[in-house]
Amino acid sequence: MKYRYLSDSHVHTDCSRDAADPTTMMCESACRLGLYTLTITDHCECNVYKEEAYDRSVRQSYFEARKASAVFHGRLHVRAGVEIGQPMQNLEAANEVLDACDFDFALASVHNVKGMADFYELDYGEIQLNDVLMRYFDEIMETIEWGRFDSLAHLTYPWRYIVGEHGLTIENSLFDERVDQVLKALIASNKALEVNTSGLRQKLGETMPNQKILERYRELGGRLVTVGSDAHRWADVGGGVEEGLALLKKAGFSHFTVYAHHTPKFLPIE
Numbered sequence: 539m540k541y542r543y544l545s546d547s548h549v550h551t552d553c554s555r556d557a558a559d560p561t562t563m564m565c566e567s568a569c570r571l572g573l574y575t576l577t578i579t580d581h582c583e584c585n586v587y588k589e590e591a592y593d594r595s596v597r598q599s600y601f602e603a604r605k606a607s608a609v610f611h612g613r614l615h616v617r618a619g620v621e622i623g624q625p626m627q628n629l630e631a632a633n634e635v636l637d638a639c640d641f642d643f644a645l646a647s648v649h650n651v652k653g654m655a656d657f658y659e660l661d662y663g664e665i666q667l668n669d670v671l672m673r674y675f676d677e678i679m680e681t682i683e684w685g686r687f688d689s690l691a692h693l694t695y696p697w698r699y700i701v702g703e704h705g706l707t708i709e710n711s712l713f714d715e716r717v718d719q720v721l722k723a724l725i726a727s728n729k730a731l732e733v734n735t736s737g738l739r740q741k742l743g744e745t746m747p748n749q750k751i752l753e754r755y756r757e758l759g760g761r762l763v764t765v766g767s768d769a770h771r772w773a774d775v776g777g778g779v780e781e782g783l784a785l786l787k788k789a790g791f792s793h794f795t796v797y798a799h800h801t802p803k804f805l806p807i808e
């Protein structure tokens with residue numbers, strides 16, 4: 539292992555509908571890899587909060603993370619987090635979850651724009667791609683203005699499916715200004731930007747966001763970054779996190795962050 543404080547701030551357990559491995563297995567995996575901190579961030583998809591019983595699964599996830607933190611004491615720091623999906627589509631749900639549990643860390647994410655399916659399921663023959671992407675950035679901006687989170691998860695998530703899975707082309711320059719707007723808003727509100735390494739394991743072949751955006755964030759004055767594998771099974775815990783740190787170093791960052799009680803702790807990239 540190349541890095542002293544290798545940590546993973548984005549993993550899913552069987553408390554997420556699209557993941558199957560229990561918290562203990564995820565933690566054991568992290569221990570084997572010699573990780574410093576593992577932050578559990580199960581899904582809370584606000585737009586289907588009650589229908590899909592996220593009010594229950596998120597509480598369970600919180601409880602499991604706290605138990606694991608006690609069990610793994612001395613071997614691994616286990617933090618309790620949550621991935622708040624589409625908070626703007628049901629603010630009541632987002633606030634309820636954040637009030638119900640004393641989380642260490644909240645990721646905010648946008649998996650679908652209001653009234654449309656997840657980018658994972660969209661029919662790309664049927665939509666005006668650029669319009670939908672503009673709406674994606676609008677919703678991210680609204681989320682930052684709302685502000686009840688610590689780090690923005692996987693900025694450029696739609697690229698994973700549009701470019702990675704479907705092999706379509708996006709005119710990236712059309713969105714440079716929107717990306718800048720997001721980065722500046724994060725910096726102004728003291729929120730972190732996540733380097734999501736799942737794209738390295740997938741067809742996209744790069745992190746979300748990519749190196750160019752990380753460099754831009756740094757250039758604009760961004761200092762808070764979290765790194766997460768977005769593992770949905772034990773074998774992916776820590777996946778790509780070393781590459782993520784190497785990328786950050788190349789982009790000029792000397793530290794990354796992990797969170798406890800919503801407070802950033804800076805860890806050296808060394």
Ligand SMILES: [Zn+2]
Nearest residue numbers: 621647691692
């Ligand atoms: Zn996500």
Ligand SMILES: [Zn+2]
Nearest residue numbers: 548550621768
């Ligand atoms: Zn996730």
